[in-house]
Amino acid sequence: MQRREAIKILATGTILQLASPGMMALMREARAVAASPSAPRTLSAHQFETVKAMAEMIIPRTDTPGATDVGTADFIDLILTEWYDEPDRSRFLTGLHEVDTHCQALFVKDLVEASAAQRAEVLTALGEKTEELMEQKRDHAQPPDAPPDQSEPFYRMFRRLTLTAYYTSEDGATKELNFEIIPERHDFCAEIQPAPARQENQ
């Protein structure tokens, strides 16, 4: 009932936040420009492909879109360029380089040339190494007045950006999480309904 009322109010407003066709078209255009394959600003072409491959390994396309479909590498390039400060940026790029170093040591090729199984092996090792690193950070006795070390290891940064890019994208939010801007109904202790069959061609 509230939803219907909200939509009614929106529909009678002078400027529409949701439904104005002009505005939506403008936003779509802006998105298209943002998502267009303009050259990345911080990542090199090789780095960009590496990021894309890793992100797609973490969130692959299944019956719903994957990391590549929603432009995850573009978002990561934006964050590297306009959001991170220099220490974050260099920690990220060093970590990304080490992925290739590790892949070379194991398979004598860069990640982008590796097979899916080889990529999986690299990511598994990276996950284990990161967990060890986090454990060391936790256990490492710090003098009580030392500022906490808040720098995230590379793979945590990478996962944070990848999952954020995916789940906050329109496809990730609406197709994967069934996110509704105005919820159809509210019930804070609701039984899970069987998922409706996904419609591939929508």
Added chain:
Amino acid sequence: MKNEIAGTFYDAIVIGSGMTGGWAAKELTEAGLKTLVLEAGRPIVPEQDYVEHVPAWEMKFRGLGDRQKNLSDQPIQSLCYACDEWSAKFFVSDKDNPYTQTPGKPFRWIRGRQVGGRSIMWARQSYRWSDLDFEANLHDGNGSDWPIRYADLAPWYEHVEDFVGISGEALGLPQLPDSHFLPPMQFTCAEKVVREAIAKHFGGERVLTIGRSAVLTQSHNGRAACHYCGPCERGCITRSYFSSVNATLPAAEKTGRLTLRPYSVVHSLMFDAATRRVTGVRVIDATPNPKVSEKARPVLEFRGRIVFLCASALESVRILFNSATPEFPNGLANSSGELGRNLMDHLMGAGARGTIAGNEDRIELGRRPNGIYIPRFRNVKTRQPEFVRGYGFQGGGYREGWQRGIEQSGFGPEFKKAISRPGPWRFELYGFGECLPNRNNFVELDKQTTDIWGVPVLKISCAWGENEMAIRKDMTITAAEMLAAAGARDIEVFVEDNPPGFAIHEMGTARMGRDPRTSVLNPNNQAHDVKNLFISDGGCMVSSSCVNPSLTYMALTARACDHAISELKKNNL
């Protein structure tokens, strides 16, 4: 500089258009007074400025915020959870609006300068005080005694609640009187579990209830019920939560007696030593104009019969400091020397979290803009040896989202499927504690530093005391205790080391009292020294209670307006 006398003569001038300014505007105009409301910031047009339905994918940084801009323009404001990529525009620029602090005593001053003030981004929690609060200073000797009691304010709570619309559950607790409630919001599954466990294990002394919230659960006074989209701090096109923009200012507008003037930075008040009255307000015209630098703006004078300061506890005091006269060299209406003293906030952010097993087949549908509340239980019936006063818990139970996948190591189709589903039910108890009034927590004018308009800024000197630290420690213990009683797993206690100010409940800088020698305001929010000057924002508070203060500010404002109107009728002002 020659000032310009602007506009006509007003019956009343209200400084500030937020939580209390909106109420003063409504009450004064509805009583027939021609009222000018001065707002330092820009106008707000809900259809343009509210952004609660803009999804993350339309935002450049997908909700992470513009970090570099935050660091340069809003390093303090952006620490606040509500100052996100959408709503950062409702918070001030720290660059343009500086303040200074005593070294070693950090204070976080979170501010909004626009029509609506912070009522646009407030957290909407609304609780009545009780006599446990009003008598606290008298009983334990901290601060000075409140000049009013619950009975004085109860009718005014009703008056504002009936207009605002507060959803909640009646409990009949003496320490937390019930409001006139709209139906309560529902609990989540985990909240039901913890509520039952607390009722079972803590014998009625501790109670878990739904947050009492100024969010409508049914349509009310022409405003629509909440549609549970979630982020109220970005605005509300259906006007379902209370703000001055959504409710009180439109009501004042309807009378035809309101003049609302945005871009009006109040510099100071004008005082006539012969009549011992304020005669009006000096305003810096802050209308955007790239041709005139901010420090060379015209100063306008507005005249009125009475002045209501509703600019917030700190801004109102700053205006009075900047209004010093030969008779009041330390700030207008400050013969007591108490102006700027006894600054309080709430001690916020200690408690515990845990995981509540069960209900894995159930989820939350919709985003409830409200949590749970556990009313104060310390020093209510029994005496706690370690500290005086008490605290309440906010918080709630929710299913974890995809963010949990960041700290995991999995990847691939199975991982994607797993983290796209709701995670375990988590539960958090987050304490809000009472802060004692203390003369040594104070603000003064820093004449060396000015804001973008050239107005001297405040220097803040405020720190928690021993009682607050003891309360903080107890919060972690009782929170963990309650989670353990509810069978929670992985219980972790936490203490956020939040400096004063961060609860955004700053108050007490112009306290009420019976004695003009020890208080700034009389029991009707009227300055002892200047009869036609009223302060009804958080400045008037004599103690802080542990509950969120806005409802009390609103009730005090309506009550002060009623007094001002009757004094005007008697020609006493």
